[in-house]
Amino acid sequence: MLKIENINVFYGLVQALWDISIEVPEGSIVSIVGANGAGKTTLMRTINGIIKPKSGKIIYNGIDITGKDSNYVVSNGITHVPEGRQIFPKMSVYENLEIGAMFIKDAWEKRKETMEFVFSLFPRLKERINQAAGTMSGGEQQMLAVARALMGRPKLMLVDEPSLGLSPALTLTVFDALKKANKEGVTILLVEQNVKKSLEMAKIGYVLENGRIVMKDDGKTLLANPHIKKAYLGV
Amino acid sequence: MAEKIILETRGITKYFGGLRAVYNISLKLNEKNILAIIGPNGAGKTTTFNLISGVFPVSSGNIIFEGKDITKTNPAERCHLGIGRTFQIMQPFEDMSVLENITTGALFGRHKYSLKEAKQKSLEIAKRFGLFEYKDFVGSKLPLAYRKKLEIARAYATSPKVMLLDEVMEGLNPAEAREMIETIFSLRDEGISIIMIDHIMFTIKELADWVIVMNYGEKLTEGKYDDVVKSKEVIEAYLGKEETC
Numbered sequence: 501m502l503k504i505e506n507i508n509v510f511y512g513l514v515q516a517l518w519d520i521s522i523e524v525p526e527g528s529i530v531s532i533v534g535a536n537g538a539g540k541t542t543l544m545r546t547i548n549g550i551i552k553p554k555s556g557k558i559i560y561n562g563i564d565i566t567g568k569d570s571n572y573v574v575s576n577g578i579t580h581v582p583e584g585r586q587i588f589p590k591m592s593v594y595e596n597l598e599i600g601a602m603f604i605k606d607a608w609e610k611r612k613e614t615m616e617f618v619f620s621l622f623p624r625l626k627e628r629i630n631q632a633a634g635t636m637s638g639g640e641q642q643m644l645a646v647a648r649a650l651m652g653r654p655k656l657m658l659v660d661e662p663s664l665g666l667s668p669a670l671t672l673t674v675f676d677a678l679k680k681a682n683k684e685g686v687t688i689l690l691v692e693q694n695v696k697k698s699l700e701m702a703k704i705g706y707v708l709e710n711g712r713i714v715m716k717d718d719g720k721t722l723l724a725n726p727h728i729k730k731a732y733l734g735v
Numbered sequence: 736m737a738e739k740i741i742l743e744t745r746g747i748t749k750y751f752g753g754l755r756a757v758y759n760i761s762l763k764l765n766e767k768n769i770l771a772i773i774g775p776n777g778a779g780k781t782t783t784f785n786l787i788s789g790v791f792p793v794s795s796g797n798i799i800f801e802g803k804d805i806t807k808t809n810p811a812e813r814c815h816l817g818i819g820r821t822f823q824i825m826q827p828f829e830d831m832s833v834l835e836n837i838t839t840g841a842l843f844g845r846h847k848y849s850l851k852e853a854k855q856k857s858l859e860i861a862k863r864f865g866l867f868e869y870k871d872f873v874g875s876k877l878p879l880a881y882r883k884k885l886e887i888a889r890a891y892a893t894s895p896k897v898m899l900l901d902e903v904m905e906g907l908n909p910a911e912a913r914e915m916i917e918t919i920f921s922l923r924d925e926g927i928s929i930i931m932i933d934h935i936m937f938t939i940k941e942l943a944d945w946v947i948v949m950n951y952g953e954k955l956t957e958g959k960y961d962d963v964v965k966s967k968e969v970i971e972a973y974l975g976k977e978e979t980c
Contacts, residue, residue, distance in 0.1 A: 513804025535909060536880035582905075584879050585824075594821040624777065638823045638902065639934075651905050661879075665823065665905050667775050669975030734910035 501526035501687050502547070502656060506567075507556030508540075509546050513538035516542045518712045520556070523704075524656070529688045531584070531698040531719060533732055534708035538567040540691040541583045543708070544658045547689070548580045549573045558659040560656070573721065574603050581662055583691075585641045587648070589634025593607050593625055596644055600651030608655040621677045638665040646674055656687045663694050699723040738765040740799075741928045742818075742897050747796030758952045759796070760800045762930075765898065769854050769919070769929045771939045771960075772948035780932045781823055783949070784899050787930070788820045789813045800897070805819075817845050819895030821886035823902040825930070827874025833885055834870045837861055838890045843933050844893025857892060864888040864918070879906050891922070898922060900931040904938050912938055934972075936964070948973065 502524040507670055509517035515692065517539050524530045534540050545551045547558060549570040552635045565573055574580075579600070588596050597615055601607040607614065617625040622643045628636055633644055659678065660719050663671040675697055680686055692698035698704050700720030707728065722728050729735040742764040749757040757779040764770050772780050785791045787798060789810035797806045800816060806818070819840075828836050829916050837860050841853035848856060861867045864884045869877060876883060883903050890898055900919070909946045915940055923929060933939055939946065939960060948955040950972045956963060963969055 535908065537878045541878070617967070637777040637781060641824075643776070661906060665776070665902055665934065665975050666973075667773075668936060669973055670776055671934075672975050688753065693906055693911075695908055730910070732908050734908075734913040735969055 501668060502689070503557075503559040504547070505557040505559070507546060507558065509542055509553045516711050517546065517553070518706075520711075520713055522706060522713070524687060525691050525703070526687055527682070527685065528703040529682055529690060529701055531690045531692065531702035531705045532708055533692075533695050533699065533705060533722075533728070535731070536564040538708045539711040540708055541660055542711075544580065544689075544691060545661050546585075548578060548658055574652065575605075577604065577652075578658065579649040579652035579654040579656075581645050581649045581660055582656045583660040584664070585645045587633045587636075587641050587644050590632055592630050593633055593636070593644060594629050596648055596650050597625075600648035601653070604652050607651060610650065610653060614651050614653055618650050621650075621673065621680075622647055639667065639670065642666055643670070643674075646677065648655060650677075650681060654686055656689065657681065659688055659690045659692070661692055662690075663692060663697075665728060671697075694730070696723065699728075706717075738768070738887045740764065741766045741797040741801060742787070742930075744783075744787065745797045745799065747783070747793045747798065748789060749782055749786055750794045756952050757786065758978065760949070762947055763959075764928050764930055764955075765944070766805070766928050767923055767926055768944045769923055769931065771943035771946045772930065772932050772949060772972060773934070773939060773946060774955065774965075779952040780949055781901055782952075784820060784901055784930075784932065788818060788899055811843070814893055814895075815845055815847075817894070817896035819844070819890035819893045819897070820899035821883075821890050821901050821903060823905065827877070827882055827885055827889075829875035830873060832871050832873055833866050833888075834858070834861060836874055836885055837866075837888050840889040840892030841894075844895070846894045853892075860888050860892050864891070865914075880911065881891050883907070887918070895927060897930070900929060900933075901934055903931070904933050904935040906936075909937075916941055916953040932955065940964075968970055 507520050532540050546553050550567050552567045591598045601611040648663050699719040699722050705719045705722040706713050707715040730735040739764050748761045788791050834857050837857035838853045841848050841856045851856050861870050946960050947957040948969050
């Protein structure tokens, strides 16, 4: 479904991503693990068009989306849970959710139905429906960021640290929500510091170090790898 | 020997309009101890920090620091007395470099360093918290986990006696969280007393001398980590069926 071929990304003169190639098969969950500063968020932002790669290709369902603007990427069914929430603080929870559906025709038509679904996942958001999002707690804002991305009824969801700031119980809720979405056909590309959980549920895992892919395998195999245990699980 | 209490809250309560965010929270922080506050999202943990650091005035209750009632003081005064804090949703001075951010902490902290001293101090602090290679980055361009470190570095630069750490483990992988545990122990060993909010349970287990659990703005229970996590109410309200790392 998504094929990234040899992309190179720079910030000014500094190269952040080197020759990255990744494949995300339709219907799968693919996880990328790596230390902070390795380039995971840069990769997510390159796929959704916020950052343009200097070279390489990003092919989505056979279409070349390299260097396309984010609005084009979103309207083709790729939504994003950005790292660090990035909700609209002065708008209400309801408005934040509407925005998640606004730029995708099908999602906009079905927004009421989808909203019921996200409220069933996160009842707290329903309680706060008219509250300005910026006045909610950090964890509640994170729930909203995940819910907003689901509102777009994505085909592919780029999920950057969905469990950030969430309680242990809610972390499970979020992972369950991702699995549910995946069962309903949403393909997921996941970056998550909860390395254990994210590799357990991933069909394929990639390891990103210093801007380069250094390993690729199925999730469970990676989890058993001694290097992963030491570098990412601290075991 | 009885431990000395450095910071205490007595029944602090906060209403936002009709919403009761924090109700009747009493806690005691012993000198050179690490106290953890855990609880579901929206339980009032960060609001409690905001009351202790003076961001919001309390609706009722008292805050005692080193035996003095500081309830009526403002955040700057509390910082000068020696209460430093970090923010969960990071608040770097966005257009300033990492080094300038830390220097600002040193300039306006407890010791009121001169600019020259503050600059020198901030270089040492940047090294200590693993920020040296990022020292010239502007705050807003820093990767998320490094913004967390910057929060700690800037709070530390104010020479606090008490540090309030709001989810400094957030966004760290388990190996990085382990390093952060060492950093927090090193602060404690220097004589700083710490209150931390976090969800990464293995870090709480290792660090906390005492744990307070909040739910719906109130204290649900408190105790040693091992006892608290066995509590049925805590499992139901917070941990869920399975304890995650």
